[in-house]
Amino acid sequence: MRQHARYLYGSLLLVAPMLALAQGLPANWRLAWSDDFDQLDRERWELVDTPRPTNNSQQDYLSEQVTVSDGKLILLSENRPSRGLPYRSGQVRSRDEQRWGRWEVRAKLPTTRGMWPAIWLLPRTDKYPWPSGGEIDFMESRGDAPQLVSSAFHFGSPKPAWHAYVEGRHQSGKEGTLTNFHAGFHTYAVDWTETLVRFYVDDVHHYTVHDEEVAGFLSAKTAPMRLIINNAVGGDFLNDPDDSTVWPQRMEIDWVRVYVAEEGEAPPRGTDPKQSVLSNGGFExxxxxxxxxxxxxxxxxxxxxxxxxxxxxxxxxxxxxxxxxxxxxxxxxxxxxxxxxxxxxxxxxxxxxxxxxxxxxxxxxxxxxxxxxxxxxxxxxxxxxxxxxxxxxxxxxxxxxxxxxxxxxxxxxxxxxxxxxxxxxxxxxxxxxxxxxxxxxxxxxxxx
The missing domain is CATH 2.60.120.260 (Galactose-binding domain-like)
Incomplete structure (x- = not known):
């Protein structure tokens, strides 16, 4: 969600590295915390209030744009000026932070030109100036491209200043019809371990970042991160709003789940000769x-x-x-x-x-x-x-x-x-x- 790199470390990938893993986690995951948004928990979430956008986006983030309704967290984007910016929108940040784990967010995305919804992880930049602690974007979407979502890992140093990233984009379909990720709710997830980051959409693993691809940055330099959810308006990632943009727009969050890895793993067991251990082997x-x-x-x-x-x-x-x-x-x-x-x-x-x-x-x-x-x-x-x-x-x-x-x-x-x-x-x-x-x-x- 930060400024995109002026160059790529290695090559930008549209797909997962060869034969990356879908099933089987690196350890047993234990639920650390979750939120079903029965209410707005201000002890869990920080409501961002800032008129200083990044990436040339054009929204003023205001706490009043963040509400809870019918068990959903709502980030409301409006075509109303505020504090010198043409638009208003919402952003929340978790107060908890952790290094390594699994994050899952079920969300419904806004869909019109100029909307930039994102679900991402970032260290506290007052302690770890960007991008020295890394950044994990496990869902970014363009409001006028509803059939494509992307995931990325950013890394680098503020002094001497350098920034690079690797990115994977995801699409899916059935019988030639592409999935519309802006229609209804979809689940976005990331596994982050010392050696890799894996990105998922609706339990389909679409991209992996390996430590060796990013010069050991994952294991050596990543810092504890907070979960951030926001809808930016305009910016370097996409087309700015124009006369075709439909207002207002809502990004809705159904639930959030955050896991940590348990120590120790159960050994595998033998299976009945007639039983398959694969998940969804018939695609049904x-x-x-x-x-x-x-x-x-x-x-x-x-x-x-x-x-x-x-x-x-x-x-x-x-x-x-x-x-x-x-x-x-x-x-x-x-x-x-x-x-x-x-x-x-x-x-x-x-x-x-x-x-x-x-x-x-x-x-x-x-x-x-x-x-x-x-x-x-x-x-x-x-x-x-x-x-x-x-x-x-x-x-x-x-x-x-x-x-x-x-x-x-x-x-x-x-x-x-x-x-x-x-x-x-x-x-x-x-x-x-x-x-x-x-x-x-x-x-x-x-x-x-």
């Missing part, structure tokens, strides 16, 4: 979603190449549809999910895939892949071991579902087993695949 949750999964390289803005389909399903009503990102170079797009394991445990995973006549990958160099990888910690970027196999459409009729599976033992030092399904597009060729009924089964850990 909430009528067909990617909830519980990490999205990989969903990079075609306006036409998600990783999405839900209800036209072709092996079981139930929904499946996963993937086509290539058409980046001009070899790409892999898909989804991933991980579970906790111990060394020596047997892991088996599998799923089903098909390709249809009107958009087949048969005859192209595109492949549908099933991967199983093992990592030293949850969300790690580099695997200790990996297995990969392609779905074989050669012996099947076009449109027929085929099955594939992988099994392997957990290597020494691994704590996460991560399964992914991907469309490998080496030559920018067309064609789509559908995947369904993804499963992972764990054997009982070996005992001494």
């Amino acid at each position: 949750q909430n009528g067909g979603t990617l909830a519980g999964w990490s999205v990989i390289n969903n990079a075609v803005i306006g036409n998600p190449n990783v999405s839900i389909s209800t036209a072709h399903a092996s079981e139930g009503v929904a499946s996963l549809k993937i086509f290539g990102a058409f980046a001009g170079s070899p790409t892999r797009s898909g989804i991933a999910q991980g579970v906790r394991v111990v060394a020596g445990q047997r892991v088996a995973c599998g799923g089903r895939a098909c390709t249809i006549p009107e958009d087949t990958v048969i005859g192209s160099s595109n492949r549908a892949l099933l991967r199983l990888e093992f990592y030293p910690y949850f969300g790690a970027a580099t695997p200790l071991a990996e297995e990969e196999v392609a779905f074989d459409f050669a012996q099947a009729e076009v449109g027929e579902w085929v099955t594939q599976q992988i099994a392997a033992n957990v290597p020494a030092g691994a704590t996460e087993a991560r399964v992914s399904v991907l469309l490998d597009q080496p030559k920018n060729e067309g064609g789509a695949v559908f995947l369904d009924d993804l499963r992972m089964r764990l054997g009982t850990p070996a005992t001494r």
